[in-house]
Amino acid sequence: MTGLDRRTLLAGAGAATVAVPLAAMGAAAPARAEVREASVRTGADVLAADGWKGLAGRKVGVFTNPTGVLQNGRSIVDEMHDSGNVDVVAVFGPEHGFRGSAQAGESEGDTEDPRTGIMVYDAYGATATSLAAMYRTSGVEVVVFDIQDVGARFYTYIWSMYTAMLAAAREGLAFTVLDRPNPIGGTARGPMMTPEYTSGVGAEEIIQAHGMTVGELARLFNADYLPRDGGTVQDLTVVEMEGWRRDMLWADTGLLWVMPSPNVPTPDTALLYIGTCLFEGTNLSEGRGTTRPFELIGAPYVDYRWAEWLTGRNLPGVLFREAYFNPLISKNAGVVNGGVQVHITDPEALDAIRVAVEMLVGLKQLYPEFRWRQDSWDTARPFWIDKLTGSPRLRTQIDAGASAATVVAAWRRETADFTARRRRHLIYR
Template identity: 85%
Template sequence: MTGLDRRTLLAGAGAASVALPLAAVHGATPARAETRRATVRTGADVLAADGWRGLSEGRIGVFTNPTGILQNGRSIVDEMHESGNVDVVAVFGPEHGFRGTAQAGESEGDMVDPRTGIMVYDAYGANATSLAAMYREAQVDTVVFDIQDVGARFYTYIWSMYTAMVAAADEGVAFTVLDRPNPIGGTPRGPMMTPEYTSGVGAHEIIQAHGMTVGELARFFNADYLPRNGGATVDELTVVEMEGWRRDMLFEETGLLWVLPSPNMPTPDTALLYIGTCLFEGTNLSEGRGTTRPFELIGAPYVDHRWAEWLTARELPGVLFREAYFNPLISKNAGVINGGVQVHITDPEELDAIRVAVEMLIGLKELYPEFQWRYDSWDTARPYWIDKLTGSPRLRNQIDQGASADTVISSWKRETAEFASRRRRHLIYR
């Protein structure tokens, strides 16, 4: 399918995905609305304001997607190309593609970008060896990475960056990160990945909500993980820092434009919940893909009003659970009515999305014998997807054995603290 055909198809799907009219409760106060006027300048904006001077020498390859924009809303690739100050010879497109026309688990393929005439390489799923071959073919001297992350270990863009760095180290190519905010803030939370359960949704031992920017992660990867695997490090690693971002900022306080980092990440609120409710990918419930509120609408055909009532009785801070019914257009349970909840954020500052997800899973296990963990028969050694998302079988086993949410969450308290200490020397923003 051509890029144009795919874009036409996705536009039609977007228009159709109105499942049920749903009003989100954002809980924004006038004070928080006022903070939206605060100005954060991304690394891309900082570099553009300097006439792209930091990239004025050599052949440049850009690893980006539709989130790689300036504050004027334009793609950094288009701006670099039109400036005449940067010799962009290649673009590397991650999952969903450079222009963002592909769905989850898909890419746009190799193509010549019709707007700029620049060669676009399909980097989704590429390993370091194949990425290094792309670098050689394009004869790049520097790879620039500019993609908006959402702060979750299982969001694949940070692992695309890691692989791109390994390839750059192997080829002796410089690597520059144009930094962007972590939209859910800088607080580390959740369980640690274990070596036995690493995968494309968690290639190394970091915790579920790492609380770092991509620039900070690049420093962390280069110092700790590239050498650990017996490989070289990136000799010329540059992080173009943001101006005005603090670790306690949520995205709505930055004043930046929110561009969907992927088709199922429509709002900053989605990102705030995703760090927890993405765990429903590891169950037989729909996580809301194929609706207008992915990762906020959670349900299955067997779920009824009791789940919303059970969750409401928990009185969890920062959220409200509304009984909801929806019919996803794609993905799990598509084409049937799912009962469940919509998770409304009432106070982003109080929200702990990982705890919310744990409580939701415990309630399902207690109420519904039909609840199941997703079982992937293609991976006989590690068949449960939830184990790859959480980093080990621990959470699944604890919930199956009837553990409380406090027990589950306290089990990773020490490893969260250890990670917070280990990452400290790589942090840029205080």
Template identity: 65%
Template sequence: MTRGTSRRAFLAGTGAAVAAPALGAAAPAAASGRPSGVVPGVDVLAAQGWSLLRGQRVGVVTNPTGVLRDLRHEVDAMAASGAVDLVAVFGPEHGFRGAAQAGGSEGTYEDPRTGVTVYDAYGATADDLAAMYAAADVDTVVFDIQDVGSRFYTYVWTMYDAMVAAARAGKRFVVLDRPNPVGGSPRGPLMTPAFTTFVGKREVVQQHGMTVGELARLFDEEFVPDEAGRRVPRLDVVEARGWRRDVLWEQTGLEWVMPSPNMPTPTTALVYPGTCLFEGTNLSEGRGTTRPFELVGAPWADHRWAEALRALDLPGVLVREAYFQPTISKHAGATCGGVQLHVTDPHRFEAVRTAVAMLVTAKELYADFAWRYDSYDPQRPYWVDKLSGSPRLREMVDAGAGVDEVEAAWQQELRAFARLRRPYLLYPGRSS
């Protein structure tokens, strides 16, 4: 269904609901008995003839993942439908069509297929985005990007800034929801205000276990008023049909479209909430290989790392001794020793715990292990602090803390976040 939340409706505990018409026969159930015919919010809206957007000048924040189930891009489908007055597209990190690498974008240009102006929204502040809304004269901003469930994946913060801009500019905001590919349970430490950046702008845990629609509801109530002085005038979330919190990507029946160049498979998304922490070290996190974030290593790492990790019997994963040569980023062109994670049971696998075990054992084994140090930010020089949300993880690993001790340190704040997010959840299934 479509859930619209105005201030009055939200405070009353209700929201306007628009029932979606039938979208054909349901897909066969997965072998596990869980649903396999998940319908993204964009397909629900298209089946309604885009009625929620009629009579408005529409700008869309999206990237290559903004596709219908038949893999047509929604911008192309909206433009071709004649039912949507599409006046702007806003491209996030990697760009609208997805051609740019990490930390890059495609610039501002006219889309040759639709003739619509594509604005470069990567790195744009809320004020910048509000100026883009004014330049395009939009009435409604639509957000539709496939997230991967990790706080440091920047698309949710593009959405957050876009919402702050919409609140300031008095624009309606519509989220076309999609499944969280790594499920609905939260894991890991909380971001703290002193360490916020574009890889974590607000107090959300490392693996948040929410869809973008659920995050939008939380942002609108808990965080947007802090920066905009008010909530979004009208927030609508078009829910994905058929998703449960215990359903992972392979059970959705949907095709995987790479959200970014280094997120090639659903397995990458499974490990990313943990192994992205290696961006904050001097080890390669596998960028420049065909298995980014599954492969981690350095020229000085060897077989002992895999042996140490296998001895821990981590749930849902086998650890293999591996050697690789990254073509870009850290240690490009050098042969790295290290490990590859082989997820054997996605429902038991814990990405954050696995990464903590990897950090603890690497620190114990290798004198060459070091944290990335950013001299441009002398007050907060360690990138891993910005990824994990505070200096605590780094300091505990340096002090020789074990995996259980490190994880125990954030359980109280994790429970508090689970309570905070509860009113904003939209989908059934286990939520903690």
């Protein structure tokens, strides 16, 4: 957009003096779009309907991004600011930033928000110590967290929340979570993180698909993990949703889908991401730089045999179509990649982690060029797949020729144990 940057566009939203009324041009003014009815009301909508009373009289810092919206599509920060009922003194932006203009592994930096004039702090990668310093500088008394999660342990927003809670605990601040649905449902699946492999994509021991909302995770973190790191939030509030059940997928909620990050454009992407994100740990493209990230998977050395092999597995809920694509960015950019597009045929039957394991097993059998990604910056734990899955087990089993059934069976006890342990923290039944 030549001559216009993001700051200009956002600031221009308030420039009513340059607008020409449609009536002056002889056209009827359009009726205001009605907000569609949803079967679920988010915590943000519940609190907004009450005039934000739970935040009155305190200096508020909001940890959010573009997914922190009401059902009318407006940012909660803009709504709080315009209401005059909330004293928002700071906004904290996670990965991709508050307004969502940054790519994976990037943020927007510290800046004054041009729409509201509120100071926005870059919280991506912040430690509890540095985040606590931001709280002190801004004078925050209560931290509000409102970000749409996708249900995966390695999606960084839940760990941003963990750090934000730890900083709040150390500063003696209140912490409020505006709860949102888990878009892939409430079922727990996958391997457990082990202490030796914790990182920014899995800071504590939870399983790969935790099946919890961010509000439920906040309760788990506060009870089981924050005390080990030297803090507990004494004033933790979860503003609960209305109408959400654990058996719901996103399509059941009636809510707007706002991209949680640039590479999760649709609810179907979220359903597959919990499994196909494992391809970040390989030399295949996971579809970044295409219009179907985490659905298109491939590499220059992959041919038709992979799609045929996967089709022969008869996996429930998915169809594998032979596909060729040329990513614009990220791995294998600028070259033609052969591979598959994973189509969801039955969301209820889909087990995306099992699907990804079958895909990896097939690659290992078919292509000697297949490699696990190694990171030179972590010589002690060089394989990214180990950080994503929580241990070297999946990698070493597949390298040894194990079947997908054997790999999946290895974490059944872990899944059962976590399902039992999380029960006392669940809000929705």
